[in-house]
Structures are given as C-alpha cells and as structure tokens.
Amino acid sequence: MYNETQLQQFVEQAKPYAKYGKVADYIPALRKADPNDLSIAIYAPDGTVVCAGDTQEKATLQSISKIIALAFVLMNRGEEEVFKKVGMEPTGDPFNSIAKLEEKQPPKPLNPMINAGALAVTHMIDGADVDERFHRLLTFVHRLAGDSAITYSKEVAQSEFETAFLNRSLCYFLKQHGIIDEDVEPLMDLYTKQCAIEMNCIDLARIGLVFAMDGFDPIQNDPIMPPHIARICKTFMVTCGMYNASGEFAIKIGIPAKSGVSGGILAAVPGRFGIGIFGPSLDEKGNSITGIKLLELLSKTYSLSIF
Numbered sequence: 001m002y003n004e005t006q007l008q009q010f011v012e013q014a015k016p017y018a019k020y021g022k023v024a025d026y027i028p029a030l031r032k033a034d035p036n037d038l039s040i041a042i043y044a045p046d047g048t049v050v051c052a053g054d055t056q057e058k059a060t061l062q063s064i065s066k067i068i069a070l071a072f073v074l075m076n077r078g079e080e081e082v083f084k085k086v087g088m089e090p091t092g093d094p095f096n097s098i099a100k101l102e103e104k105q106p107p108k109p110l111n112p113m114i115n116a117g118a119l120a121v122t123h124m125i126d127g128a129d130v131d132e133r134f135h136r137l138l139t140f141v142h143r144l145a146g147d148s149a150i151t152y153s154k155e156v157a158q159s160e161f162e163t164a165f166l167n168r169s170l171c172y173f174l175k176q177h178g179i180i181d182e183d184v185e186p187l188m189d190l191y192t193k194q195c196a197i198e199m200n201c202i203d204l205a206r207i208g209l210v211f212a213m214d215g216f217d218p219i220q221n222d223p224i225m226p227p228h229i230a231r232i233c234k235t236f237m238v239t240c241g242m243y244n245a246s247g248e249f250a251i252k253i254g255i256p257a258k259s260g261v262s263g264g265i266l267a268a269v270p271g272r273f274g275i276g277i278f279g280p281s282l283d284e285k286g287n288s289i290t291g292i293k294l295l296e297l298l299s300k301t302y303s304l305s306i307f
Helices: 005-022 028-032 064-079 079-085 099-103 114-123 129-143 153-165 165-176 186-197 200-211 228-241 242-252 289-304
Strands: 039-043 047-054 198-201 257-259 264-269 273-278
Touching: 005 039, 005 047, 005 289, 028 129, 028 228, 039 153, 047 129, 047 289, 064 114, 064 129, 064 165, 064 186, 064 200, 064 228, 064 257, 099 165, 099 200, 114 165, 114 186, 129 186, 129 198, 129 264, 153 186, 165 186, 186 198, 200 228, 200 264, 200 273, 228 242, 242 289, 273 289
Parallel strands: none
Antiparallel strands: 039 047, 039 273, 257 264, 264 273
16 A cells, blocks of 8 residues: 555656646735645554655645534534525536626525635634634634644734635625625634634644544544534535536546645545645646645555545
C-alpha cells in the first residue's frame, strides 16, 4: 500500500501543474501564498499518518469549513429545519453566483456548498453573540481534528470581511426572502472567521478520517456525529464539493471531497482513510490544480473511487 516514498513521487509529479493555475487574488491576504507549495497527509483508522511535502505549512479552510458547519448545524438543528432553508441539489453555476436565487421559487439556496447556502447554514449556528457562536464551531473543529490548538487567521478573516461585498449581497437577498433574520454584519463576521480557521494537512486528513468512518473518531474512540449526518455530508461532497467541477471530479477521481480557495482539499475514502491536501495554485473553477492531480494519481493507483 501507499508509503511516504510513493507519496513524495506523486507530489513531484503533481507540482509542475501549478504553472497552469494561480492563487486566489480576490481575497488580498490569500495572494501571499506560494503557488508551488504542495502537501498531503493520509490518516488511517489505526492512527498511521503518511505524508509528503511541507506538512507543517498551515492554510485557512475557506469553503472546506462549509461541510464542517453543515455537520454541526445538522446535529444541533436537525435535518428538517436545515433543509427548509437550503436545498439539496447541485448547481452548474459558480460558488458565489446570485443568479439561481432569483430564478428559484421560493428563492432558497440550491445547496449548502455554494456561498448563499453556506451563509444560510452559518446563520443557524446558535449562540448569544458572534464570539459564542464561533467558539462553539471551533470547539467542534478541535474535536474533529483532535487538536485544541487550532485557531483562525485574524489577518485572513479581516481581509475577507473588508472585501466580502458579494457575500453581503447574498445575505441581503436571503434576508429579503426570510431565509436569514439576523443583521448582516454579525453574520459576515462569523462567516469570515469560520472560513479563516487555519490548520495543516495532517489536521485536515484527521477530519477527513472522521467523515470516512461515518462520524466516528477511531483514534479517540469518540462517536463525534451520527452516521446519517456524516453520510449526508459525504453525499454533498460528491455532488457539490468541488464547486461546479464536481461531476467531472466524481468521474475522474470518485472520492467524496471538499475544496477551498486557499488550495485545500479534504477527502474521505469511506471506511478507509482521510486525506488532507494544500496546494494554493487554483484552476478556473477555484479548485487546487495540483491537489486534484495528486488525488487523480492516488485514486488510479489504489482504486479509491467509490463508484
């Protein structure tokens, strides 16, 4: 089975593809990333971690946080309440599009992985104020990753908060139609902090492992989330997790995965292991170009597709 030498070879094979992409530049703080960085970790149920690249390099979760917030809110609010506010259907539109909201009646977001849907989900995190709500979500992240030192990047959160004009527009649209009923600025504060939660690829792989094991953490022997919620999340990862390239990703690679514009990919191979990747060079859909290449090499070599 895979070992560090093999993984390192895959990293070297994937790295040259960085030149075909570019780092996210619409969030000023993300422009600083080195497009040639690439790291991967694979976390097995027995606690074995195999990794390659600069595994201590941290990156923010960005859209990967959407799947974590969804699991958290489903556990706290229940499926019925969550899916009243947000749909279950994939979209071919970009993740930050407002168009489908206007077309759909009633105008609820198509799924929790696009920005409008993620904002509706984050809105449902309970607490007296932003600090309490964020603390509850972060505590859940600590449990998933088995690491209570994880925090968020104040610089990235501030940078996103100051430039999130389109997300504010989505919030106002959702508020107009009763999907959210709180002030927009506190919600943006919470959402940008959520997206700025920061970790390395080993932490990310550990979270992937929990999803792979249907919500059970085999390292701590801890049933973190009910199996049906982990399965809902993995289904969204397959249908919507890689933005509007999810169909192609399912055919070529076939692993439940969620990407973020920091270049992160969280993947969960059901019943087997979690994978965490950071490679900041993005393709035109917003997915890590080197990360996808890495997963393609892994999936083909070890027959990891769930299909």
